[in-house]
Amino acid sequence: MQISWRYIIGFLAILVSLTWLAVLSLPDQNLHVVACDVGQGDGILLTYKSSQVLIDSGPGNKIVDCLSRHIPFWDREIELAILTHPQLDHYGGFAQVFRRYKVDTFLANSLDSSSSAYKALKEEVAKQKLKIINPMQSMILRVGLIDIEVLSKDDEGGGVLGAFDSKIDPNEFSIITKISFADFDGLFTGDMPKYISDRIADQIKLNGYNHIEYLKVPHHGSKNGLSEGLLRSANFKIAVISAGRRNRYGHPHKDSLDLLQKYGLKIFRTDEQGDVEVVSDGKSWKVR
Amino acid sequence: MRIIIFFCLIIIVLIRLLTQTHTWREGDLVRISSTVSSEPSIIRNKQKLKIANLNIFLPIFPQIYYGDYIVIEGEVNGSELKNPVIRQLKHQTNFLPNFRNKLLSFYKQALPEPHSSLVAGIVIGSKENIPFDFWDSLRRTGTLHVVVASGMNVTFVATFFLSLFIGFFSRKVAVILAILGIWLYSSLAGLQAPIIRAAIMGTISFGAQIFGKVYSALNALIITLFLMILVDPQIIGDLGFILTFGATLGLIIFESRINDKLKFVPMIFRQGLASSLAAQIVVLPIIFYYFRSFNILSPLINALVLWTIPIIILIGSVAGVVGVLLPPLGKIILLLAYPMTWWFTMIIDLMSN
Numbered sequence: 001m002q003i004s005w006r007y008i009i010g011f012l013a014i015l016v017s018l019t020w021l022a023v024l025s026l027p028d029q030n031l032h033v034v035a036c037d038v039g040q041g042d043g044i045l046l047t048y049k050s051s052q053v054l055i056d057s058g059p060g061n062k063i064v065d066c067l068s069r070h071i072p073f074w075d076r077e078i079e080l081a082i083l084t085h086p087q088l089d090h091y092g093g094f095a096q097v098f099r100r101y102k103v104d105t106f107l108a109n110s111l112d113s114s115s116s117a118y119k120a121l122k123e124e125v126a127k128q129k130l131k132i133i134n135p136m137q138s139m140i141l142r143v144g145l146i147d148i149e150v151l152s153k154d155d156e157g158g159g160v161l162g163a164f165d166s167k168i169d170p171n172e173f174s175i176i177t178k179i180s181f182a183d184f185d186g187l188f189t190g191d192m193p194k195y196i197s198d199r200i201a202d203q204i205k206l207n208g209y210n211h212i213e214y215l216k217v218p219h220h221g222s223k224n225g226l227s228e229g230l231l232r233s234a235n236f237k238i239a240v241i242s243a244g245r246r247n248r249y250g251h252p253h254k255d256s257l258d259l260l261q262k263y264g265l266k267i268f269r270t271d272e273q274g275d276v277e278v279v280s281d282g283k284s285w286k287v288r
Numbered sequence: 289m290r291i292i293i294f295f296c297l298i299i300i301v302l303i304r305l306l307t308q309t310h311t312w313r314e315g316d317l318v319r320i321s322s323t324v325s326s327e328p329s330i331i332r333n334k335q336k337l338k339i340a341n342l343n344i345f346l347p348i349f350p351q352i353y354y355g356d357y358i359v360i361e362g363e364v365n366g367s368e369l370k371n372p373v374i375r376q377l378k379h380q381t382n383f384l385p386n387f388r389n390k391l392l393s394f395y396k397q398a399l400p401e402p403h404s405s406l407v408a409g410i411v412i413g414s415k416e417n418i419p420f421d422f423w424d425s426l427r428r429t430g431t432l433h434v435v436v437a438s439g440m441n442v443t444f445v446a447t448f449f450l451s452l453f454i455g456f457f458s459r460k461v462a463v464i465l466a467i468l469g470i471w472l473y474s475s476l477a478g479l480q481a482p483i484i485r486a487a488i489m490g491t492i493s494f495g496a497q498i499f500g501k502v503y504s505a506l507n508a509l510i511i512t513l514f515l516m517i518l519v520d521p522q523i524i525g526d527l528g529f530i531l532t533f534g535a536t537l538g539l540i541i542f543e544s545r546i547n548d549k550l551k552f553v554p555m556i557f558r559q560g561l562a563s564s565l566a567a568q569i570v571v572l573p574i575i576f577y578y579f580r581s582f583n584i585l586s587p588l589i590n591a592l593v594l595w596t597i598p599i600i601i602l603i604g605s606v607a608g609v610v611g612v613l614l615p616p617l618g619k620i621i622l623l624l625a626y627p628m629t630w631w632f633t634m635i636i637d638l639m640s641n
Contacts, residue, residue, distance in 0.1 A: 010599075017627035060348075061330075065419050068400035073626060076397060076619075100396045100404075120349040 025072040030279050031146065031181040033214060036066035037274040040244030040251070041089030044188065044216065045070055046179060051144030052078045055177070055188050055216075057093030064096050066275060077102045079143045084174045084190030086113035086162075095124045106130045107141070110157020111173050112165050122161050132159045135175045145181060151203055152176040152196075169193070171219065176200055178209065182282025186214030187234070193219070194227045201233035213237045213285060214278060215265065221252020231263040238287065239265040240276050247271070290507070297514045305521050312342065312364040319361045319375070327354040327416055327478045341522055342369045350377060354478055355385025384475050387612065388412065394611040395604075398619040403629040407622070409435025410597060411604040412477045422633070425640035430575075430586030434597055437477040438532060442486040444601050445473040446494065463494050470494075481516070481529035485536065488512040505540045509533070530574055538570035539563060553591075560594030561587060589639050596628040603628075 027049045036043040038058025045067060046053040052071060057063045067078075078101045083091050086109065097103070106125065112118070125132065134155040141148045152175050157163040166173075174190030192200070197218060204212070212234040218225030220243040239260045243251040252269070260267055268276040268287060277288040312318065320340055328335045335352060337344040344360065345368070352358065359376035362369035380386065392414055395404045402422040408414040413436050415423075426432045449469035453462035467490070474487040489508045496503040513533060516523055523529045543566040550558050564587040575582050583589070603625040611618020 014599075014624050014627055018623060021627060021630055061419070064401050065421070068402070071400065073400050073403070074623065099393060100400075102397075116347075117349045120351070 022072075022074055025074075027072060030281050031184060032070065033186060033278040033280070034066065034070050035216070035240045035242050035268075035270050035276040036063055037270045038062045038066065038093065038242070040220070040247040040249070041092065042084070042190070042216070042220070042242045043093060044242070046143075046146055047071060048144050048146055048181065050075050050077075051146060053080045053082065053143050053146060053148065053179075054078050054097065055082045056084055056090040056190070057081075057097055059089045059092035061093060061096050063093035064100060067097065067101070069275070070277070076100075077104070079104050080141060080148070081106050082148075082175060082177065082188075083108040084176075084188075085109055085170045086111055086118055087170050087191070088115065088117055090190070091121055092117060095121050098124050098128050098130065103128070103130055105141075106132050107135060107175065108132060108161060109155050109173050109175065110134050110160050110163035111155075111170060112162035113170065114165075118162070125161060132161060134159060147180045149178045149180075150175060151178055151187075151200055152192075172196065174218075178204075178212065181280060183211075184214070184280040184282055184285060185209065185212040186216070187212050187236075188216045189218040189225070191219040191222075191225065193224055197225060197227035197230040201227065201229040204230075204233040209234055211235050213280075215239050217241045217252065217256065217260070219251075220247075220249070221256045221269075222249065223253035223255040226256045226259060228259060231259065231265075236263070236265050238278060238285070239267045240278070241267065241269045241271075243269065243271045245271045294510065297511070301514050301517050304518055305524075312340075314364060314366070316364040317361070318364060318369070319359065320369075321359045321376075322357075323380075324352060324354055324356045324358055326480055327414060328352050330416055341367070343367055344369045344372050346372060346374070350374075352377065353379060353385065353389055355380035355382060355388070384472075388414075388476055388478075390612045391608045392417070394608060394615060394618060395622070397615070398607070398611065398622045399626065399629070402633055403626065406435070406629050406632065407600060407604045407625060410600045411437075411441070411608060413437025413441070413480070413483060414478070422636075425636050428583060428640045429589045429636055430583045431590060431593060431636060433531075433535070434593070436480075436482050436528070436532075437486075438482040439486040439489070439536065440597065441473065441477065441601060442470055442483070442490045444598070444605075446470050446490055460498055463497050467491050467494050481523060481526050482532035484516060485512055485529070485532045488515060489536075509536055509540060527578060531571060534570040534574050535567040538567040542566035542569055556595050557591040561591035564590035564594065585639065589635065592635050593632050596632050600625050600628050600632075 031046065031048045034045040036045060036058065039062060041058040042056040043058035043063040043066065044055040047070060081094065081103045083094065134157040135150045135152060136154045137150060137152065139150045171191040171193055174192045176190060176192055177188045179186045179188065215236045215238065217239050221241040241252045257267065270276055279286055279288060322339045324337065326338060328337045330348065334345045335348055337346065337352060357378040357380065358374065360372055360374055362372040391412065392408055395408045396417065398404065399407065401419050405417040409418060415435055418435065426435065446466045446469065449466040450462055453465045470487050470490045474483050477483045489512050492508040492511065493503045543563055546565050547558065547562040550562055553561055568587055572582055603621065607618045607622035610621055
């Protein structure tokens with residue numbers, strides 16, 4: 001009988017330690033915006049309690065490690081995934097993410113990409129039977145207490161990935177979103193070019209969004225993304241640049257950095273700091 | 289008698305070694321049609337395949353799985369196939385590779401990284417998904433061997449099948465079924481040098497029971513060594529092959545002696561410390577020769593983490609079998625392994641910095 005008692009005690013010890021680990025990993029009451037260190041690319045996780053939104057996934061598997069670090073171990077569900085536009089540095093990690101997490105909704109363009117990696121992603125999406133929606137301007141999605149509003153133009157693909165080809169730069173199709181969590185707001189800009197930066201600035205002014213705290217600097221800080229008009233449009237406080245260490249494009253560009261400094265934004269860079277985590281209770285915010 | 293047998297074996301192996309022909313000439317343009325017989329490893333942004341003794345580096349997409357049928361063309365350049373082009377790729381629907389892929393995909397869904405790949409590595413020796421940083425930490429702490437399916441897995445599988453069948457059949461039949469179980473598991477784990485070594489030794493050990501012979505681990509190890517070289521002479525250069533033989537030799541000679549001297553160490557850590565010290569005696573020079581470095585704290589780190597391995601094998605395999613059929617229930621069972629993988633990864637993180 002001695003042996004079976006040992007197993008029972010062992011089993012109970014495991015249960016107790018599992019419970020402690022689960023309790024210790026319980027999320028707080030704050031929104032966490034994590035710009036993941038994915039190398040040259042974008043991958044941003046929004047997490048509030050057990051609700052998660054993932055905007056882009058970087059070029060490869062590094063996003064998986066970031067999600068593992070910032071989502072509690074017992075939560076295997078991401079409520080919303082957004083692909084801003086079909087370029088590898090934004091979608092490369094999604095196939096792995098979809099294999100590991102149950103993703104409820106996938107917001108993406110119907111613009112196609114001819115690369116074999118995008119084909120593999122489309123196969124994975126079909127295999128998992130993911131629910132796909134295409135963006136419509138002013139559409140608002142609600143995930144937990146996080147509101148996500150689409151600012152970019154309509155896409156009428158009818159819920160299909162890769163419905164049409166285009167000779168235009170995919171960056172111009174970037175899905176641009178404004179997220180709000182009570183009084184804390186963030187603007188997520190994909191790789192939008194300068195002229196769209198100005199257009200978004202007009203929209204922001206038109207809608208009266210004059211306090212947006214968080215700016216995901218467009219196109220990894222390239223000088224072809226950020227415009228002065230955009231910085232004038234809302235009272236941005238934090239600029240987050242997602243770029244790879246010593247990347248071959250020279251991102252972020254000095255002009256963009258100067259511009260951000262001129263408007264008094266605090267700059268945080270994934271190439272220098274690794275994951276950039278901004279925590280907000282809905283009013284104030286701090287950077288970790 | 290024993291000396292004569294070993295002498296004959298040495299002669300046969302030498303003849304085999306001297307008469308082996310090199311299949312490829314430098315610069316040959318070749319087309320290879322083959323099943324992928326070991327799991328492709330992912331190194332940064334390439335996947336590495338080994339087919340017909342040639343290393344082949346391919347882009348990550350399309351992903352190639354263990355068991356796939358592949359037709360590939362390229363140019364022979366030393367031990368590498370240069371400019372490889374995939375002409376055909378068929379995913380396998382055979383039971384074993386299929387089951388293996390389902391198992392791995394279940395682990396991925398159930399736990400975050402590096403916990404899920406740690407379980408996959410410990411249970412069936414899968415290394416494809418281990419995050420690079422974690423792989424590097426395992427290497428630097430001298431604990432990489434835990435993600436290699438080997439002797440402990442084979443013992444576990446054999447014991448499980450034996451206790452399962454002994455109630456229904458005679459001991460002889462149960463032993464034969466257990467041996468079949470060992471080989472079934474080994475093909476599931478991907479038939480790499482350490483697992484083949486363990487499977488052959490397991491077969492000899494159980495075979496000795498059927499024939500009523502006394503099992504000598506050292507004899508079994510030597511016979512296994514000869515058998516494997518006989519079948520594939522090139523395996524001599526395989527580091528996994530060298531390490532598994534070195535470690536096993538160390539365990540056979542030193543483990544119980546060291547264990548006797550470690551009575552002062554708490555029981556939970558003693559076994560791990562003894563086996564790690566015993567294996568290191570033989571393996572350390574080999575590691576130093578190949579990598580020019582070793583971690584002096586390695587036996588200590590091993591002692592701290594090795595007690596978790598049998599528990600992870602037990603929970604991981606039960607959860608895996610249940611999880612392939614009934615994912616939600618399997619996930620709950622696998623969560624029980626989390627405290628152990630948490631402890632393991634915490635110690636490795638702490639020690640590798």
